[in-house]
Amino acid sequence: MPIKYVPFIPEPVEGQAVLANFNRVLKYKGADDVASTLQRGMPLYEMEKQEQVGENPDGNMVIRGECVSACAYLKEQGIQVDLVYIDPPFASGADYAKKVYIRRDPKAAKAIAQAEQELDVDELKTFEEKMYGDVWDKEKYLNWMYENLMAIKSVMSETASIYVHLDWHIGHYVKILLDEIFGEDNFQREIIWDIQVLSGYKTIAPNWVRGHDTIYFYTRSEEKVFNKQKQEHRKEYLERFNKTDENGRKYFDGRGSIIYLDEAIEKGKAVGDVWSDIMSFQQIATSTEKVGYATQKPEALLERIIKASSNEGMLVADFFGGSGVTASVAAKLGRRFIHCDVGLNSIQTTRDRLTANGAEFDVLEIKDGVQLYRNPVQTMDKIKSLIPGLKNEDSLGSFWEGAISDSELGTVPVYVPNLMDSSSKLLDKVMMNRIIHQAIPDLDAGVKKVIVYYIDITSEEEIEAFIKEDDSTAVEIKLRDLKTILDDVVIGDYAQFHTEDVHTDLFGGCQVVIDKFISDRVMQKIDDFNNKSRMNATAKRPFKPIRISEEGLELIEFLSLDCTAAEGEWHSDSEIRIDKNGYVIANGSRTQHFWNGGILSEKRPLRLKIRNICGDETIWPIA
Ligand SMILES: C[S@@+](CC[C@H](N)C(=O)[O-])C[C@H]1O[C@@H](n2cnc3c(N)ncnc32)[C@H](O)[C@@H]1O
Missing domain, CATH: 3.40.1340 (Dna-directed Rna Polymerases I, Ii, And Iii 27 Kd Polypeptide; Chain: A; domain 1)
Known part of the structure; x- marks a missing residue:
C-alpha cells in the first residue's frame, strides 16, 4: 500500500486545439480512471536501499520500480532532473526474452577448454526467459503513457529537456500526448534515427524497408540547455573544395565567399534531425557494447543527446532504463544519473555495467509490488x-x-x-x-x-x-x-560453502569456496525446457537435454562478498561475474581464467551473495 500520494504537478497545458478531442480518447471506457488517477497523485511507496557502490557523493541512483513510483519518490525528496531520455515499451505486440546461459562446471572447465580450442558460442547451453511484455491495446497504452509522462514532467527542472524514443507503432499518438503535457510551444524537434537496416528479415517484405525510429524532443519551458553538436561533412560536400590557392590550400568559392577546406573540416557539420551516422541495432549485436539486453540502444545515440541537452554535473534520468545505456553514458560524460526499470535483469545488467565503468551509485528498490518476482x-x-x-x-x-x-x-x-x-x-x-x-x-x-x-x-x-x-x-x-x-511458493536457493586462508607471493587473504549450489527455481525452468525439447525433437535435431552437475555450480552467474557489514545494505568488497563462456570478470575487469568455484577477498568476509543465472540473488552470513 502506498505511504501516501504525491501530487502530479504541474497540470497539463490547457487550451490547445487538440485537447478536447484527445481527452475523449484518453478516458478508460466508461470510467474516469485517468482523471481520478491524476487527481489522486503519484503513489509513494517505501524505498529500500539495497546496495551502495562506492562513496556516491553525487547521489546517483539505480532504482527498481515503476516509473511513476520512482517519480513520486524523487518529487518527495525534492530532486529535479535536467534531462530525461526514455525508450519505453513501443506497444509493439512483442514479448522480449533473455537468453539464459548455463555456465561451465568449474570442476570440468579445464577439461572442456582443452577439448575445445575455439568456443562455439551457439553450442553453449541456453534457454530463454521472458523479460518484459510489450503487448497493449492502444487506449490502455496511451492512458498509461499519459500518467508516466505527467509523473516525469513533475520532476523535471524548469530548463529540463525530454527525449521520448518510439517508432511507427504508437509514436504519432504519443506526440499528441506530449503536445498536451508539455505544450506545442515546447516541442523542439522530431528526430529520425536511421537504424540502418541492411539485411535480414526486415528487408524481405514487399514494401519500403522500415528503417527508422522516432525521438520526440520537448522542453519543460522555453528556456533550455542546448549545445550544438557537430559531425563530419559528407564526402560530396568536401569534393566541392576543388580550387587551390597560391599557398596550396583547397577552397570553395561560393558566390564570392571563400571557404577553406581545412576550416570547414575543423568546424564540422551541424547535426540535423535525421541521424544516419549512429551504430545500428544490428551492429550492437557484434560490438563490445553488447550486454545481452533485447532492446539495447547504442551509446553513441545517448552520447549525442546527453552532450547536446545537458552540461557536466547535471542530472540525467532514464525511467525505462533497460540495459543501462543512459546511466552508463551519463557517468562517462561526467553527468549525475538516475536509472529506473521494473525488471530485475535491467537492474543487474546496469549495476554490473556501471561497476565495470567505475561509477558510484546506490541501488534502491521501491516496494511497489513489481519486486515480488524477477519482472x-x-x-x-x-x-x-x-x-x-x-x-x-x-x-x-x-x-x-x-x-x-x-x-x-x-x-x-x-x-x-x-x-x-x-x-x-x-x-x-x-x-x-x-x-x-x-x-x-x-x-x-x-x-x-x-x-x-x-x-x-x-x-x-x-x-x-x-x-x-x-x-x-x-x-x-x-x-x-x-x-x-x-x-x-518461492523457494530460496541453497548454497554450501567453506572459507579457507590463502597466502601466496601475490595475495594474502581468504577464499570462499562454493561446494554445492541448488536452485529449484532455475531447475524448474531447465526441466520445462528439457520437456519441451524432448517433445519437439526430430531425427535431424535429436533431443539434447541440459544436465546440471551434482554440485550445481553451472547455475551461478555472480558472487559478491561484503566485508563491511553483516546486515543492512550491501557493500560489494569483492565480486566476480562469470561470463557466458565461463570466464571470470573480477571486480569489473575481464580475465582469461575460467572460474575455479571460489571467490577471493583480502579482508574477512561477513556475508556472501550469489546470483543465479536467472537473476535471483540470495545472501548468506559467513560465520
Ligand atoms: C525498450 S526497453 C529500454 C531499452 C533501453 N533504452 C536500452 O537501451 O537498453 C523498455 C524498458 O522499460 C521497462 N519498463 C516497462 N514498464 C516499465 C515501467 N512501468 N516503469 C519502469 N520501467 C518499465 C522494461 O523492463 C524495459 O527494460
Whole structure:
C-alpha cells in the first residue's frame, strides 16, 4: 500500500486545439480512471536501499520500480532532473526474452577448454526467459503513457529537456500526448534515427524497408540547455573544395565567399534531425557494447543527446532504463544519473555495467509490488499458475482471468490485477466501483460469487465497507491477497560453502569456496525446457537435454562478498561475474581464467551473495 500520494504537478497545458478531442480518447471506457488517477497523485511507496557502490557523493541512483513510483519518490525528496531520455515499451505486440546461459562446471572447465580450442558460442547451453511484455491495446497504452509522462514532467527542472524514443507503432499518438503535457510551444524537434537496416528479415517484405525510429524532443519551458553538436561533412560536400590557392590550400568559392577546406573540416557539420551516422541495432549485436539486453540502444545515440541537452554535473534520468545505456553514458560524460526499470535483469545488467565503468551509485528498490518476482511478465505468468483450480473461461470476457468451478456455487469468476498495467495494480474504490457496476453486471445471471485478487490495496477495511455499502449487486465479492500465494511458493536457493586462508607471493587473504549450489527455481525452468525439447525433437535435431552437475555450480552467474557489514545494505568488497563462456570478470575487469568455484577477498568476509543465472540473488552470513 502506498505511504501516501504525491501530487502530479504541474497540470497539463490547457487550451490547445487538440485537447478536447484527445481527452475523449484518453478516458478508460466508461470510467474516469485517468482523471481520478491524476487527481489522486503519484503513489509513494517505501524505498529500500539495497546496495551502495562506492562513496556516491553525487547521489546517483539505480532504482527498481515503476516509473511513476520512482517519480513520486524523487518529487518527495525534492530532486529535479535536467534531462530525461526514455525508450519505453513501443506497444509493439512483442514479448522480449533473455537468453539464459548455463555456465561451465568449474570442476570440468579445464577439461572442456582443452577439448575445445575455439568456443562455439551457439553450442553453449541456453534457454530463454521472458523479460518484459510489450503487448497493449492502444487506449490502455496511451492512458498509461499519459500518467508516466505527467509523473516525469513533475520532476523535471524548469530548463529540463525530454527525449521520448518510439517508432511507427504508437509514436504519432504519443506526440499528441506530449503536445498536451508539455505544450506545442515546447516541442523542439522530431528526430529520425536511421537504424540502418541492411539485411535480414526486415528487408524481405514487399514494401519500403522500415528503417527508422522516432525521438520526440520537448522542453519543460522555453528556456533550455542546448549545445550544438557537430559531425563530419559528407564526402560530396568536401569534393566541392576543388580550387587551390597560391599557398596550396583547397577552397570553395561560393558566390564570392571563400571557404577553406581545412576550416570547414575543423568546424564540422551541424547535426540535423535525421541521424544516419549512429551504430545500428544490428551492429550492437557484434560490438563490445553488447550486454545481452533485447532492446539495447547504442551509446553513441545517448552520447549525442546527453552532450547536446545537458552540461557536466547535471542530472540525467532514464525511467525505462533497460540495459543501462543512459546511466552508463551519463557517468562517462561526467553527468549525475538516475536509472529506473521494473525488471530485475535491467537492474543487474546496469549495476554490473556501471561497476565495470567505475561509477558510484546506490541501488534502491521501491516496494511497489513489481519486486515480488524477477519482472512483471514472469510474476503474471507465475500468478496464473498459482491460483488453485483457476481455468481459462473465455466466455466471461477479458476482464476476468478465468474461473474456478465450485460444486455448490458453480462458476466463480476470478479477477487478477495486471502488474504490467499500473492502472489496475492497485485495488481502490475506483477499481471496486468498476467491478461492481461494470464487470459483475456483464456476467451471466447465474454467477453467485466472484474472487478479486489484489497485489496492492488502499485499505482492506475501506474496500470491504465500500462493497457492503453498495447494495446494487447480490453477488458475493471475496477479496484475496496475491502476495501471500507468491511468498509461499518461492523457494530460496541453497548454497554450501567453506572459507579457507590463502597466502601466496601475490595475495594474502581468504577464499570462499562454493561446494554445492541448488536452485529449484532455475531447475524448474531447465526441466520445462528439457520437456519441451524432448517433445519437439526430430531425427535431424535429436533431443539434447541440459544436465546440471551434482554440485550445481553451472547455475551461478555472480558472487559478491561484503566485508563491511553483516546486515543492512550491501557493500560489494569483492565480486566476480562469470561470463557466458565461463570466464571470470573480477571486480569489473575481464580475465582469461575460467572460474575455479571460489571467490577471493583480502579482508574477512561477513556475508556472501550469489546470483543465479536467472537473476535471483540470495545472501548468506559467513560465520
Ligand atoms: C525498450 S526497453 C529500454 C531499452 C533501453 N533504452 C536500452 O537501451 O537498453 C523498455 C524498458 O522499460 C521497462 N519498463 C516497462 N514498464 C516499465 C515501467 N512501468 N516503469 C519502469 N520501467 C518499465 C522494461 O523492463 C524495459 O527494460
